[in-house]
Amino acid sequence: MSNKILAFVESKDGNFKNSAFEVVAEANKIASETGSELIVMAIGSDIESQAKSLAEYGANKLLIADLNEINSKSSVSVFKYSPSSFSKVISEIAKTHNANIVILSATSLGKDIAGRIAIRTGSAVFNDCTDLKITDGKITATRPVYAGKSLIEIKSNSGNLLITLRPNVFKPHKTGETDIDVEKIDIGTLNLTESDFSSVVKEIIVSNEKLDVAEADRIVSGGRGLRGPENFTLIENLAASIGGATGASRAVVDAGWRPHSEQVGQTGKTVSPSLYIACGISGAIQHLAGMSSSKCIVAINKDKDAPIFQIANYGIVGDVFEIIPALTDEFKKVMAK
Amino acid sequence: MKIIVCVSLVPDSTTKVKVSDNKKSIDDAGVSYILNPYDEFAVEEALKLKEKYGGEVIAVSFGTDKAKEAIKKAFQMGADKGVLIKSQSSDFDSFNVAVNLSEYLKGQSADIILFGKQSIDFDGLLIPSMVSELINLPCISVVVKLDIENGKVIAEREVEGGKEIIESQAPIVIGTQKGINEPRYPNLKSIMAAKSKPIEETPAYSNENKIEIVEMKLPPAKTSGKIFTNGKDDVSELVRLLREEAKVI
Ligand SMILES: Cc1cc2nc3c(=O)[nH]c(=O)nc-3n(C[C@H](O)[C@H](O)[C@H](O)COP(=O)(O)OP(=O)(O)OC[C@H]3O[C@@H](n4cnc5c(N)ncnc54)[C@H](O)[C@@H]3O)c2cc1C
Ligand SMILES: Nc1ncnc2c1ncn2[C@@H]1O[C@H](COP(=O)(O)O)[C@@H](O)[C@H]1O
Numbered sequence: 001m002s003n004k005i006l007a008f009v010e011s012k013d014g015n016f017k018n019s020a021f022e023v024v025a026e027a028n029k030i031a032s033e034t035g036s037e038l039i040v041m042a043i044g045s046d047i048e049s050q051a052k053s054l055a056e057y058g059a060n061k062l063l064i065a066d067l068n069e070i071n072s073k074s075s076v077s078v079f080k081y082s083p084s085s086f087s088k089v090i091s092e093i094a095k096t097h098n099a100n101i102v103i104l105s106a107t108s109l110g111k112d113i114a115g116r117i118a119i120r121t122g123s124a125v126f127n128d129c130t131d132l133k134i135t136d137g138k139i140t141a142t143r144p145v146y147a148g149k150s151l152i153e154i155k156s157n158s159g160n161l162l163i164t165l166r167p168n169v170f171k172p173h174k175t176g177e178t179d180i181d182v183e184k185i186d187i188g189t190l191n192l193t194e195s196d197f198s199s200v201v202k203e204i205i206v207s208n209e210k211l212d213v214a215e216a217d218r219i220v221s222g223g224r225g226l227r228g229p230e231n232f233t234l235i236e237n238l239a240a241s242i243g244g245a246t247g248a249s250r251a252v253v254d255a256g257w258r259p260h261s262e263q264v265g266q267t268g269k270t271v272s273p274s275l276y277i278a279c280g281i282s283g284a285i286q287h288l289a290g291m292s293s294s295k296c297i298v299a300i301n302k303d304k305d306a307p308i309f310q311i312a313n314y315g316i317v318g319d320v321f322e323i324i325p326a327l328t329d330e331f332k333k334v335m336a337k
Numbered sequence: 338m339k340i341i342v343c344v345s346l347v348p349d350s351t352t353k354v355k356v357s358d359n360k361k362s363i364d365d366a367g368v369s370y371i372l373n374p375y376d377e378f379a380v381e382e383a384l385k386l387k388e389k390y391g392g393e394v395i396a397v398s399f400g401t402d403k404a405k406e407a408i409k410k411a412f413q414m415g416a417d418k419g420v421l422i423k424s425q426s427s428d429f430d431s432f433n434v435a436v437n438l439s440e441y442l443k444g445q446s447a448d449i450i451l452f453g454k455q456s457i458d459f460d461g462l463l464i465p466s467m468v469s470e471l472i473n474l475p476c477i478s479v480v481v482k483l484d485i486e487n488g489k490v491i492a493e494r495e496v497e498g499g500k501e502i503i504e505s506q507a508p509i510v511i512g513t514q515k516g517i518n519e520p521r522y523p524n525l526k527s528i529m530a531a532k533s534k535p536i537e538e539t540p541a542y543s544n545e546n547k548i549e550i551v552e553m554k555l556p557p558a559k560t561s562g563k564i565f566t567n568g569k570d571d572v573s574e575l576v577r578l579l580r581e582e583a584k585v586i
Contacts, residue, residue, distance in 0.1 A: 083466070108479065108494075108497055111462050111478075114462075114463060114466065115435070115463040115464070115468075115469075115470065116470040116476075118432070118463070119467050119470040123547075124432070124548045125431065125463060125547070126548070127431075127463060128460065140551060144460070145459050145460060145553075146363065146459075147350065147457060149352075149353075150553055150554065150555055151554055151555070151556055152551075153550070153552045153554075154550055155548065157547075198475035198506070199475035199490075199503050199504070199509070200503065200505070201501045201502070201503055202491075202502045202504045204496075204500070204502070205499050205502065206498060206499040207500065211498075212497040218585070242586055260495075260516045261498075261499075266350055266457060267374060267375075275583075285350070285351055286350050292556070295585065296579070299562075304566065309562070309564055310561075311559050311562075312562045312564070313562040313583060314575055314578060314583070315562055315565065316564070316572070317564060317565065317566045318566075318568035319568070322569050323569060326569045326572040327572050327575070330573055331576060334580060334586065
């Protein structure tokens with residue numbers, strides 16, 4: 001079956017996010033396997049110049065909706081984004097281009113608009129997918145449920161489809177293309193009105209300049225085994241030595257040692273980096289729920305029976321206060337090479 | 338203030354998942370069910386709003402009779418009324434839930450409709466935004482702080498690397514995230530009071546699913562890892578393996 005695929009990609013500060021390349025590469029793969037046409041769209045300002053970076057992953061047509069132009073349709077001032085206007089713009093573009101498949105990343109923004117776009121376009125939703133497959137010309141998706149304790153393969157029996165991809169899972173491959181046709185979306189034709197700005201972002205508070213755990217490809221997390229907040233400099237240094245982000249177990253977040261934004265697990269963030277190093281974390285099932293899909297898990301724990309070792313690819317039974325500094329030094333040496 | 342909180346019943350988060358024989362759902366044997374942890378935040382927030390502004394808190398769940406358990410948990414925390422939108426089947430996707438909740442909500446003119454940001458069974462993260470689109474209300478989800486003053490809503494929402502401050506107007510749909518409050522423990526008095534609260538039943542509006550489960554399976558078992566026991570002396574070997582075998586650094 002031939003489809004028309006619309007891939008929505010995100011940008012930040014004038015550059016496309018990593019998730020954008022993941023979405024384009026996966027959408028391109030689906031498009032070529034099903035003989036379908038792929039259109040990529042972005043909402044932003046000053047991103048035209050970056051279009052080539054998307055071309056490398058298989059985009060050959062990019063539609064750009066200018067963010068300032070969209071926001072000028074609202075009488076209240078909008079800082080960056082309104083979920084309702086984004087949902088409308090993407091849905092309208094899907095409709096005018098007869099796209100029967102919309103693909104985006106399950107980032108905070110993606111999750112915020114997916115449900116709205118699905119209703120607007122009458123789509124079935126494959127959300128937070130970790131794998132897509134074509135069987136007899138139809139797409140099926142795999143997604144984790146029960147906090148990653150099981151997986152379901154799902155299909156849709158009806159028409160349109162909205163797919164969101166779990167960030168950091170799909171590894172984008174370059175196609176070697178560089179040609180891309182960039183077109184500006186005429187916002188005037190979208191009939192945006194005041195009601196499309198029913199909730200608007202007023203301000204964004206950046207919690208810290210550090211890399212967020214949800215976006216990082218390498219994560220070093222600390223748990224109660226660190227004994228106190230002051231010892232988290234060990235975790236920070238280890239993370240810094242491999243250019244990673246810092247994470248935490250709920251026990252240390254609840255104790256106020258670390259901010260909630262760092263919590264990994266069922267009630268925190270779900271992460272799937274290439275490398276996850278758990279230090280002084282027992283590996284309670286709710287913690288595993290947030291990180292068990294990481295590609296490579298390393299555990300450091302003084303208790304050889306700690307459950308974390310059961311899912312670890314590598315581990316050292318030992319004292320974090322001894323192992324972490326040694327590991328940090330070793331990483332520094334190797335990374336410097 | 339008329340406050341509606343949508344609640345769902347989910348397997349306890351410590352449940353060991355076993356796939357049932359039909360390969361489409363989990364094996365229910367021995368599974369204990371709880372009020373979805375994120376919905377506890379929603380119920381707590383609803384009760385706080387009631388304490389501040391007066392009014393009533395109505396807990397609503399879509400599902401089979403079993404879903405009444407979720408409503409009862411909300412009663413124990415202090416919800417005033419409960420409504421079960423009764424589904425004939427226990428097989429429903431997010432779209433199905435959203436449509437049925439929306440049909441009910443349309444007739445209610447609630448000032449605020451609270452959800453958990455996600456249910457911990459299917460981790461949909463879809464229903465609040467689907468409902469808001471279906472009933473044409475604004476929606477803010479993953480909310481860690483909520484202020485409502487004369488219908489004006491200011492919420493903090495958690496995103497990658499920080500928080501967004503969102504401004505909107507009630508009536509509104511809110512999805513709660515951990516951090517917004519500390520859900521209260523039911524006390525003996527409220528547990529007793531909950532027993533006498535009736536649950537109103539209303540039939541489901543539709544039973545249309547848009548997705549179908551082909552197969553449920555367990556994630557591929559991790560082949561047991563290499564665990565070193567010589568402490569510091571193993572560090573350089575670990576790093577070598579991370580580089581040469583796992584190729585992650
Ligand atoms: C509904 C619900 C949701 C939850 N959500 C989450 C969640 O999102 N994320 C989460 O993480 N948890 C969550 N939890 C909590 C979870 O059950 C655990 O309590 C928590 O993960 C434990 O954190 P921890 O591993 O840091 O602490 P502990 O379990 O106390 O483990 C500390 C570990 O450190 C080791 N240790 C101690 N000293 C040293 C040392 N010097 N060197 C090396 N190792 C040492 C110990 O052997 C132990 O294994 C949730 C619980 C519930 C009920
Ligand atoms: N069957 C249901 N009945 C009522 N509310 C529900 C139901 N399922 C989910 N919800 C609500 O929707 C939220 C998000 O669920 P989900 O989109 O499935 O992750 C939950 O936290 C509940 O507040």
